[in-house]
Amino acid sequence: xxxxxVVPVSGRIDSYAAVEAVSKALPNATxxxxxxxxxxxxxxxxxxKGDDWLDKLVSDIAALNTENVVIEGAKPDLECSVLxxxxxxxxxxxxxxxxxxxxxxxxxxxxxxxxxxxxxxxxTAAGILAGFVLEQENDALGAAISEHTGLAYLGSVNNIKDxxxxxxxxNRMSPAQFRVSMMEAARKANKRIVLPEGAxxxxxxxxxxxxxxxxxxxxxxxxxxxxxxxxxxxxxTLPDSLEIIDPATLIEQYVEPMCExxxxxxxxxxxxxEQLQDTVVLGTMMMAQNDVDGxxxxxxxxxxxxxxxxxxxxxxxPGASLVSSVFFMLLPNQVLVYGDCAVNPDPTAEQLADIxxxxxxxxxxxxxxxxxxxxxxxxxxxGAGPAVEKVAQATxxxxxxxxxxxxxxxxxxxxxxxxxxxxxKAPGSTVAGQATVLVFPDLNTGNCTYKAxxxxxxxxxxxxxxxxxxxPVNDLSRGALVDDIVYTVALTAIQAVQMAx
Numbered sequence: 488x489x490x491x492x493v494v495p496v497s498g499r500i501d502s503y504a505a506v507e508a509v510s511k512a513l514p515n516a517t518x519x520x521x522x523x524x525x526x527x528x529x530x531x532x533x534x535x536k537g538d539d540w541l542d543k544l545v546s547d548i549a550a551l552n553t554e555n556v557v558i559e560g561a562k563p564d565l566e567c568s569v570l571x572x573x574x575x576x577x578x579x580x581x582x583x584x585x586x587x588x589x590x591x592x593x594x595x596x597x598x599x600x601x602x603x604x605x606x607x608x609x610x611t612a613a614g615i616l617a618g619f620v621l622e623q624e625n626d627a628l629g630a631a632i633s634e635h636t637g638l639a640y641l642g643s644v645n646n647i648k649d650x651x652x653x654x655x656x657x658n659r660m661s662p663a664q665f666r667v668s669m670m671e672a673a674r675k676a677n678k679r680i681v682l683p684e685g686a687x688x689x690x691x692x693x694x695x696x697x698x699x700x701x702x703x704x705x706x707x708x709x710x711x712x713x714x715x716x717x718x719x720x721x722x723x724t725l726p727d728s729l730e731i732i733d734p735a736t737l738i739e740q741y742v743e744p745m746c747e748x749x750x751x752x753x754x755x756x757x758x759x760x761e762q763l764q765d766t767v768v769l770g771t772m773m774m775a776q777n778d779v780d781g782x783x784x785x786x787x788x789x790x791x792x793x794x795x796x797x798x799x800x801x802x803x804x805p806g807a808s809l810v811s812s813v814f815f816m817l818l819p820n821q822v823l824v825y826g827d828c829a830v831n832p833d834p835t836a837e838q839l840a841d842i843x844x845x846x847x848x849x850x851x852x853x854x855x856x857x858x859x860x861x862x863x864x865x866x867x868x869x870g871a872g873p874a875v876e877k878v879a880q881a882t883x884x885x886x887x888x889x890x891x892x893x894x895x896x897x898x899x900x901x902x903x904x905x906x907x908x909x910x911x912k913a914p915g916s917t918v919a920g921q922a923t924v925l926v927f928p929d930l931n932t933g934n935c936t937y938k939a940x941x942x943x944x945x946x947x948x949x950x951x952x953x954x955x956x957x958x959p960v961n962d963l964s965r966g967a968l969v970d971d972i973v974y975t976v977a978l979t980a981i982q983a984v985q986m987a988x
Contacts, residue, residue, distance in 0.1 A: 489513075489654040490548075490583035491617070492521075494560035494574050496605050497590055500622055505588040505644050506559045509620070512647035513654075515554035519547075521577055522561050522570055529569050537573075538666070545580055545663040546671070558583060575608055575615075579820040580663035584617035584654045585609060586641065589632075591623040598628070599635030606636065612820060613906075617654055620644060660855045660923075662817035662947070666974075668854055669949075673702045673977035676984045678780035680976050681773050683766035685709030685731065687786045691717045693972035698726040702973065703980045706730040706779060708737075708766045738763045741772040748775060748800055771796040774958050781979035785963030786972065790829055794953070797960040804957045804986070809834075811842040812951035812962070813849050814937050815978075818944070823904075824850045824857075824924040828933035829951035829962060839881035840888060843926045845954040847892050850924050852985055859885070860903035860922035861896025862932070866912045878928050893917055900925070900936070949974040952982070959983050 491509055495502040503520065510516040521544060522528055531540040548556050558577065561570035578585050587605060589598050602619060609615055618639030621629055629640035642648040680697075684690045685707030691714055694705040707714055710733045718725050725731075738760060745759040762768050767788055773779045784793045794810065803810060812829040815822055826846035827834070834842060839861070847857035863878040865871070875897055882896040895918035902912040902919050909920025927933030941948045947970065951962050959982035961975050 489555055490581050491516075491555070491557045491654065492560050492574060492578045492581075492583040492585050493557060493588055494585055494605070495562040495588045496601050497563065500562060500588050500590060502562050502588060503559050505586075505620060505622070506557050508644045508647050509586060510555075510557040513555045513557065517551050517553040517556050519551065519556050519558045521558050525561070525570060532569055532573065538663075541573075541576065541580055541663050542667050542670075544577065545661075545667045548581055549664075549667065556581070556583075560585075575612060578609075578615055579612060580661045582659050582661060582664075583615075585615050586617050587619040587638070588644070589619055589621055591621040591625040591628050591643070595628055595631035595635060599632045602632065602636045602638060606638070617641070620647060659820070660822045661820065662822055665815065665817065665822045665853070665855075669974070669977050669981065670700065670702060672984075673980040674700075676980040677704065678980040678983045679704045679706060679778075680781045680783060680979050680983075681706045681708065681770040681779040682976075683708045683770040683782065683784045684787050685734075685766070686713040686717055688717050688721055689967065689969050689972055690786055691725075692721060692723050692969050693976065694729055695723050695726060696969070696973050697976050698729050700973075702977050704728070704730070705976065706732060706773075708732055708734045708770060710735075734764075734766050734769055737769060737773070741769065741776065744776055745772055745800070765792075765796075767792055768796045768800075771800050771960070774960070775800045780983040781959035781961070783961050783963065783972065783975050783979050785961075786965060786967055789965075790951075790962050793960065793962040794830070797953075797956055797958075801956055801958050801960065803955050807845070807955035808841050809838055810953055810955040811845055812953050813846050814948045814950035815853070815952070816937065816940060817947040817949065818940075819946075821923075822855060823922075824855060825933060825937050825948075826924070826926050826954075827930065828927065828937045830930070830953070832930045834929065836877045836880035837884060839877065839926065839928065840884035843881065843885045843894060843924075844889050844892065846924050846926055847889070847894070849952065849954055853981070855923050857892060857924045858918045858922050859892060859894040859896075859924040859926060860898045860918050861885075861894065862900055862903060862925050862927050863897030864899065865897050866899045866902045866919075867897065874928060895919060896926075898922070947971070947974075949978060952978050958986060 493506045510518040560574040618641045620641045621643045624643035633640040680703045686709035711731045742759045770782045811827040813826040827842045850857040861882045865875045878897040901908045903922040906920035913919035959979045
């Protein structure tokens with residue numbers, strides 16, 4: 488699939504005619520108007536709902552279910568100045584090549600100057616520009632403009648050349664595509680997810696959003712009066728479908744099952760009642776008894792408090808040697824998977840190999856083609872020392888265990904993610920420069936890296952999503968935003984389906 492975004496560089500251009508022309512030049516292509524209702528689009532963007540608008544756009548394009556989609560971009564407009572700034576975001580969100588459309592009513596240098604100015608908007612997205620077409624047929628002018636801009640001349644609206652030959656096809660997962668596919672999968676899953684921190688304000692708001700959007704059936708463990716007080720204070724409307732259960736009313740029914748699960752440890756009913764006062768333990772028992780499908784906690788509790796009951800009552804999945812975690816990092820033009828940034832402080836080479844395999848499988852489960860980079864401060868054999876040797880050994884173990892996976896290391900972060908650096912530091916690697924899964928050597932490195940990227944680059948991080956348990960338990964950062972909780976609930980719902988298969 489090779490989508491195309493047609494961007495007019497002048498407000499006087501009949502951009503949809505160009506869209507139709509390009510679509511006719513591509514096999515199995517459909518023309519699509521991104522700004523069919525420009526007023527509504529601008530209203531949503533200007534009122535802080537740009538992600539909702541973009542997600543709907545991505546969903547509508549995916550629903551076309553066609554090999555190629557040619558999308559009409561916004562044209563320059565002084566009265567509607569916000570929309571043209573969204574062209575790059577649209578292109579990145581649907582992994583589209585950009586084709587400019589210009590008028591042929593001026594000399595080559597003037598048209599080239601206009602194109603070169605517009606090109607500057609796309610400098611941060613290497614390889615996205617496919618070329619340009621002219622509204623009127625003039626091959627001599629097109630060739631001259633191409634020389635001044637470095638852009639491929641693709642012909643005129645009435646005579647498009649072989650556009651398919653210059654289009655780039657990638658398997659990159661954009662943040663918008665990830666959000667849309669995740670939410671649709673969660674809605675389809677229709678799972679019941681327990682939230683032990685039931686009266687925590689962010690959790691209450693996230694649960695309400697999950698019900699409004701049909702993402703999951705949430706269960707808040709807290710006295711109803713406490714939840715309603717939080718909702719009133721925060722202006723949150725509690726949906727009628729949202730379950731609110733007082734934990735005190737549930738404890739007794741889980742005493743005997745918990746004693747049975749922990750009989751090897753000699754757990755008494757009195758001890759079970761005491762432990763079940765902890766809503767995380769209670770929620771975990773609900774899951775152990777198949778009364779809920781998954782659990783999300785951590786807005787208040789520590790990672791250890793969230794994971795420990797799961798390890799005691801749920802246990803690891805068959806074949807899993809450890810529990811690890813991944814974050815889905817929604818970078819501006821791509822989603823990357825980071826592991827392990829939340830659980831294992833200093834994994835051995837064998838454990839690091841298993842973390843890499845678990846992380847690759849998680850990426851694949853969420854539609855991301857796994858290209859696994861084992862991160863180190865050294866690329867290849869350029870450095871030495873125990874830390875580098877551990878990563879090198881882990882890489883070999885992972886390759887031996889899963890020869891079907893594309894894994895390489897040791898790789899420095901820039902060699903793993905930046906094509907130009909990869910060419911010089913790891914020219915023979917099939918992963919370097921295009922890694923989608925980055926496995927860090929220890930918790931110190933991973934946690935610091937994910938937080939630095941999240942905060943300084945203003946990147947949404949979804950997770951941590953735990954791997955290796957029999958049933959889905961997911962931990963939140965105590966600094967989690969409402970959106971973080973919503974996405975984690977969605978991840979948990981999807982995991983519940985995958986783990987049941």
